[in-house]
Amino acid sequence: MDSIQIPPIDFRLIAPLLVVTTWAMVLLLVDVFAIPANRKKLTGYLAIAGLVVAGLVAIPLWDVSGSTFSNMVVLDRYSLILTWIFLIIGALTITMALDYLPRHGIEQGEFYPLIMFAVAGMILMAQGTDLIVLFLGVELLSITLYILTGFAYPRLTSEEAAMKYLVLGAFAAGFFIYGIALTYGAVGTTNLALIAERLADPAAETNQLLLLAGASLILITFAFKVALVPFHMWTPDVYEGSPTPVAAFMSVGTKGASFAALLRILVTALPALEPFWLPVLGMLAALTMIIGNLGALSQTNVKRMLAYSSVGHAGYILLSIMVVSERGAQAFLFYTLAYTLTNLGAFAVVIALEQRSNATWSLDDFTGLYKRQPLLALAMAVFMFSLAGVPPTAGFMAKFYVFTTAYEGGLGWLVLIGVLTSALAVFFYLRVVIRMFMHEPQGELEPTLDRGLSADIAIAGGLTLLFGIVPAPIIFLVERSLVAAGG
Amino acid sequence: MDFVLFFLTAAIALAGAIAMLVARNAIHSALFLLLNFGAIAVLFLLLQSPFLFTIQLSIYAGAIMVLFLFVVMLLGAEQVEAAQDKLPWQQPLALVMGAGLLVIAVITAVRGGSNDAPPGGEAAEAFGDPASLGELLFTEYLLPFQITGIILLVAVIGVVVLNQQRTQAQSEETPGERPSSSVQP
Numbered sequence: 001m002d003s004i005q006i007p008p009i010d011f012r013l014i015a016p017l018l019v020v021t022t023w024a025m026v027l028l029l030v031d032v033f034a035i036p037a038n039r040k041k042l043t044g045y046l047a048i049a050g051l052v053v054a055g056l057v058a059i060p061l062w063d064v065s066g067s068t069f070s071n072m073v074v075l076d077r078y079s080l081i082l083t084w085i086f087l088i089i090g091a092l093t094i095t096m097a098l099d100y101l102p103r104h105g106i107e108q109g110e111f112y113p114l115i116m117f118a119v120a121g122m123i124l125m126a127q128g129t130d131l132i133v134l135f136l137g138v139e140l141l142s143i144t145l146y147i148l149t150g151f152a153y154p155r156l157t158s159e160e161a162a163m164k165y166l167v168l169g170a171f172a173a174g175f176f177i178y179g180i181a182l183t184y185g186a187v188g189t190t191n192l193a194l195i196a197e198r199l200a201d202p203a204a205e206t207n208q209l210l211l212l213a214g215a216s217l218i219l220i221t222f223a224f225k226v227a228l229v230p231f232h233m234w235t236p237d238v239y240e241g242s243p244t245p246v247a248a249f250m251s252v253g254t255k256g257a258s259f260a261a262l263l264r265i266l267v268t269a270l271p272a273l274e275p276f277w278l279p280v281l282g283m284l285a286a287l288t289m290i291i292g293n294l295g296a297l298s299q300t301n302v303k304r305m306l307a308y309s310s311v312g313h314a315g316y317i318l319l320s321i322m323v324v325s326e327r328g329a330q331a332f333l334f335y336t337l338a339y340t341l342t343n344l345g346a347f348a349v350v351i352a353l354e355q356r357s358n359a360t361w362s363l364d365d366f367t368g369l370y371k372r373q374p375l376l377a378l379a380m381a382v383f384m385f386s387l388a389g390v391p392p393t394a395g396f397m398a399k400f401y402v403f404t405t406a407y408e409g410g411l412g413w414l415v416l417i418g419v420l421t422s423a424l425a426v427f428f429y430l431r432v433v434i435r436m437f438m439h440e441p442q443g444e445l446e447p448t449l450d451r452g453l454s455a456d457i458a459i460a461g462g463l464t465l466l467f468g469i470v471p472a473p474i475i476f477l478v479e480r481s482l483v484a485a486g487g
Numbered sequence: 488m489d490f491v492l493f494f495l496t497a498a499i500a501l502a503g504a505i506a507m508l509v510a511r512n513a514i515h516s517a518l519f520l521l522l523n524f525g526a527i528a529v530l531f532l533l534l535q536s537p538f539l540f541t542i543q544l545s546i547y548a549g550a551i552m553v554l555f556l557f558v559v560m561l562l563g564a565e566q567v568e569a570a571q572d573k574l575p576w577q578q579p580l581a582l583v584m585g586a587g588l589l590v591i592a593v594i595t596a597v598r599g600g601s602n603d604a605p606p607g608g609e610a611a612e613a614f615g616d617p618a619s620l621g622e623l624l625f626t627e628y629l630l631p632f633q634i635t636g637i638i639l640l641v642a643v644i645g646v647v648v649l650n651q652q653r654t655q656a657q658s659e660e661t662p663g664e665r666p667s668s669s670v671q672p
Contacts, residue, residue: 069630110648136634147645
């Protein structure tokens with residue numbers, strides 16, 4: 001019998017992914033056999049080291065591009081920049097969790113490798129050029145997140161969050177796989193570049209009905225994952241119930257990775273279907289911007305407010321995705337980076353104010369924060385300004401970038417809605433700032449600022465300001481990103 | 488010979504399905520379903536799909552049935568309760584839809600000659616046999632194959648992590664009854 005010939009594989013192209021997954025698997029064993037139960041922080045430090053190594057490994061790949069594994073994954077600068085963003089998300093999340101977990105009595109060494117697996121799933125979503133690989137990336141990320149949301153298991157809200165996310169996520173996975181099946185039925189391939197080829201070929205007969213049904217199902221999946229209205233209902237409950245570092249991770253990680261995959265699908269596979277998905281996504285974006293920001297207005301729970309705000313921001317990111325051009329991808333990368341830093345920082349401040357016994361995440365906790373912890377209050381003000389899109393923060397530059405790109409891309413009416421809802425959003429972001437600076441402190445609430453949190457807030461706040469004042473290096477970086485077709 | 492074998496297995500499959508529906512005990516139902524799965528596996532073999540045969544046996548008759556039985560036993564739901572049906576319109580609707588499905592199936596079977604080649608040409612000789620499937624998994628689909636392994640690993644970790652936490656939490660609540668050392672992994 002003939003032996004199976006394994007095709008040549010270029011391992012360089014998936015080097016960051018390999019480092020993250022291998023490191024996570026080895027770390028699992030190290031954690032169980034070599035690290036004593038009272039020193040689990042060490043696992044966290046090792047996980048951060050792994051993410052840093054993966055980031056360093058990726059640097060020489062800047063000038064490399066190509067696809068491997070039968071054209072199932074591609075390495076281009078677009079995915080490389082996203083990989084770095086995802087590694088930063090993972091590292092900052094772990095830093096946040098180092099002291100949070102023991103403080104809340106839910107410390108387990110497996111937390112850190114699980115975050116690494118989630119990061120691996122996200123990298124896969126950025127690099128995948130085949131619907132099957134994208135599906136597996138989504139599943140790797142989602143299954144990890146189901147576990148992480150339920151990580152504070154004895155706490156009922158955590159259990160509720162995990163169940164809600166699991167049931168809805170399983171539905172979304174069903175939609176995705178069904179959509180892939182229908183698309184395959186219509187065009188006979190799952191490779192993104194080949195799908196575009198078949199669609200562009202006038203001689204090929206494609207079943208339009210099957211194709212549209214498949215494309216819609218795939219769109220629905222991503223709409224659920226990034227929490228576009230009307231698929232956003234789970235977001236506040238899940239964010240509120242899950243451990244706060246996990247909520248922070250989800251709010252930026254899932255969004256970034258899902259949008260990355262969606263952009264690649266739209267740009268590479270379905271440009272021919274633009275007349276179909278443009279109005280659909282336009283409606284979703286408009287609804288998301290309006291309802292997300294309106295929902296945040298009435299919240300008195302900071303975690304829920306941030307959840308609704310993340311829904312609103314999904315709408316803004318979607319604007320950049322819909323401009324299927326190089327500039328759209330650039331605006332998307334810039335926005336994702338700015339939003340990532342800002343939102344992780346805001347969640348870190350929330351963690352600092354979170355008490356184990358009485359976790360209400362009430363807005364009242366922020367009252368008079370400036371008198372108690374001036375630096376913390378200043379940092380939170382920076383994050384709020386950045387989320388609202390006020391200069392001189394990264395959030396402003398990002399919004400500016402996205403809105404101009406969308407306007408040039410012919411999405412004028414959506415930009416109008418975007419600007420109006422941003423103005424609306426200023427109200428609830430500034431409400432927090434006013435409470436911190438203008439009011440006298442009430443009650444006895446001592447913020448717990450451990451080293452990890454301080455480092456997190458300092459890095460996130462510093463970079464948010466830096467990229468707001470000197471955006472040129474990042475713009476230089478994203479302008480050199482190209483979405484390769486990979487096929 | 489094939490013909491006799493087919494009718495025998497088909498009869499067993501049908502008998503299993505009907506018995507599953509009418510059995511009052513959930514465990515019996517599950518076992519009749521197992522009979523049905525087994526018979527269908529043999530049908531796959533008669534259609535020269537050895538791969539489907541093994542999958543049917545290992546996934547459906549093996550894994551899923553065990554899951555079923557576990558759930559039934561853990562919930563203690565062996566007996567059907569005589570409680571009032573909360574959705575009375577469900578049964579007639581199900582009957583109508585089932586009848587519709589049957590009609591469609593019969594029409595398809597009568598109209599389309601089942602011996603025709605599928606549209607798009609004759610299937611390859613080795614279509615769907617375990618060897619070519621395995622080859623695909625190790626060549627074209629090597630990456631998805633590996634990722635699936637990692638996903639399963641993560642799922643296993645998840646089960647362990649979530650369960651471990653519960654035992655710890657319980658031991659915190661009742662420190663006197665259960666020494667915490669006994670629940671350490």
